[in-house]
Amino acid sequence: MGENLYQQLVRRSWESGEYKAGPSEREDVSAAIEGRELRKFLRSKMEWIVEREAYEARPERSRRPEERTMKLAQYVKFREEKFGGVLFETRSEKVYTLSQTGSAVVKEIAAEGGDAKAVIERLKVKFDDKDGSIEKDAAEFIEELKTKGLLVE
Amino acid sequence: MPEAVTEKLQKASSTGKVLQSESVSPADTGSGDLGAPLYVAWQTTNECNLACLHCIEESGPGKAFKDELTKEQTFDVLKQLADLQVPYLSFSGGEPMVHPHFWEMVEFCSKHEMQLKLETNGHFLTKDAAKRLRDLNIKAVQVSMDGGSRETFNKIRIHGDFDKMREGVANLKDAGVGIEINYSPTKFNTHEIGSAVDLAYEMGAYSFYTGRTMYTGNAVKTWHLLVPSDEQYRKYFATLHQKTREYEGRMRVYFHEMGLLEELRYRIKNPAALFIILPNGLVKLINALPFTCGDLRKDSVTQVWENFQEAWKRPEVKDFVERMAVEPKLTSELHRWVHLAS
Numbered sequence: 001m002g003e004n005l006y007q008q009l010v011r012r013s014w015e016s017g018e019y020k021a022g023p024s025e026r027e028d029v030s031a032a033i034e035g036r037e038l039r040k041f042l043r044s045k046m047e048w049i050v051e052r053e054a055y056e057a058r059p060e061r062s063r064r065p066e067e068r069t070m071k072l073a074q075y076v077k078f079r080e081e082k083f084g085g086v087l088f089e090t091r092s093e094k095v096y097t098l099s100q101t102g103s104a105v106v107k108e109i110a111a112e113g114g115d116a117k118a119v120i121e122r123l124k125v126k127f128d129d130k131d132g133s134i135e136k137d138a139a140e141f142i143e144e145l146k147t148k149g150l151l152v153e
Numbered sequence: 154m155p156e157a158v159t160e161k162l163q164k165a166s167s168t169g170k171v172l173q174s175e176s177v178s179p180a181d182t183g184s185g186d187l188g189a190p191l192y193v194a195w196q197t198t199n200e201c202n203l204a205c206l207h208c209i210e211e212s213g214p215g216k217a218f219k220d221e222l223t224k225e226q227t228f229d230v231l232k233q234l235a236d237l238q239v240p241y242l243s244f245s246g247g248e249p250m251v252h253p254h255f256w257e258m259v260e261f262c263s264k265h266e267m268q269l270k271l272e273t274n275g276h277f278l279t280k281d282a283a284k285r286l287r288d289l290n291i292k293a294v295q296v297s298m299d300g301g302s303r304e305t306f307n308k309i310r311i312h313g314d315f316d317k318m319r320e321g322v323a324n325l326k327d328a329g330v331g332i333e334i335n336y337s338p339t340k341f342n343t344h345e346i347g348s349a350v351d352l353a354y355e356m357g358a359y360s361f362y363t364g365r366t367m368y369t370g371n372a373v374k375t376w377h378l379l380v381p382s383d384e385q386y387r388k389y390f391a392t393l394h395q396k397t398r399e400y401e402g403r404m405r406v407y408f409h410e411m412g413l414l415e416e417l418r419y420r421i422k423n424p425a426a427l428f429i430i431l432p433n434g435l436v437k438l439i440n441a442l443p444f445t446c447g448d449l450r451k452d453s454v455t456q457v458w459e460n461f462q463e464a465w466k467r468p469e470v471k472d473f474v475e476r477m478a479v480e481p482k483l484t485s486e487l488h489r490w491v492h493l494a495s
Contacts, residue, residue, distance in 0.1 A: 040354075040355070044403050075268065075292065077240030077241065077266075077268060079188075079189075079191075079238045079240060081186065081187060081188055082186065082188065083186050086187070086191065088191055088240045088241060090240065090241045090268045090270075090292050091292065091293075091331070091359075092405075093192075093241075095191060095426070
């Protein structure tokens, strides 16, 4: 992946330990921050880039879609309730309440995993999805869980 | 699957509402519909190696309750929490790491996949302890800092050592354990809040928590030494607003700016999905009220959870909160527990 000027600056600084920006680079950093503050800023950005690269390099990322299996993210806990269920993201301490449909989808993922298509197929069979509403809801819901970082592959 | 359930599922599906709510914190999750708490804050012992000026629990050396839960009682409660699939616990104190069965309790939580947060003064976080916590999949360790410098830290944390706390946090960072920092404002440390937030970030924290220091516990005796002025609080929260923006996306800066009274009035209408277990097994509705709703030495967690939901509706609770509006120092009575029988 090509790096822009800003990313190049961050990488160079990270590797050299030299946290000085030239005029053009300073403009790209887009903040008038100096010395220790600049160093802290660049360090955090570099950590972010390294983290992203590590994420991009995960073996799961190179798998074909049909080989991917979904699971709840590390800090996400699910509990079934009378009304459906709750997902609790303990890292951010956020709680999401789920309807019975949402709860059924999460239970299916937790029980047997698989990719989104496989999970939806199993749900369609289990719940006799005549009008296709479960398929639609489940697909949208799985996407939403992924977007919120509650579900990972 | 039974037909009735299928019908309900399809009915729910047809509403198009699968994820019913946007995220809220457990404290804002209505407890009424839940079969068990989502979060249990457990003060495992009142014993502590420090004797902090502001300690709301009046903890300190030799301050363990005489009737703290036995090992058998402790693990009976833990087993019930696991069976009820309580997803999240915190161990605090006192100092939870001086509890005689601390490591066994952490191991139990790990084995039963209950996520755990440890709230500690950070003085026992050796390299080995930090690695062990990581290996036991602890979610996070919250360390009380309460000072942006050695001078202020050591002033508020009697017997405490700023460098030891920092060393403990460094060990957590090296081990890869999630770090949270807690900060209690006083008249002699509010000016350091900006540098304290910076320090927390440098030390590797992903969250920073603060609020207003409460008039209870040890603070009742030391209030004249502690309480920040209105002007100090104004600057304090202004800095925190600024730091929240500055660290957005890198470290979350949480702070409760509103006073206790507003919080409690809100809580009466919206009881949290969490309760607090005291070292002797009594269960409190919330730290800032004296009311208990059960005793885990003789009541089951399920019974206590039912009591908890009813207790929040009791007139005594509302009356106490309204009395606080005219007598703010009522918080000094929080340790005179009032049991609300079901």
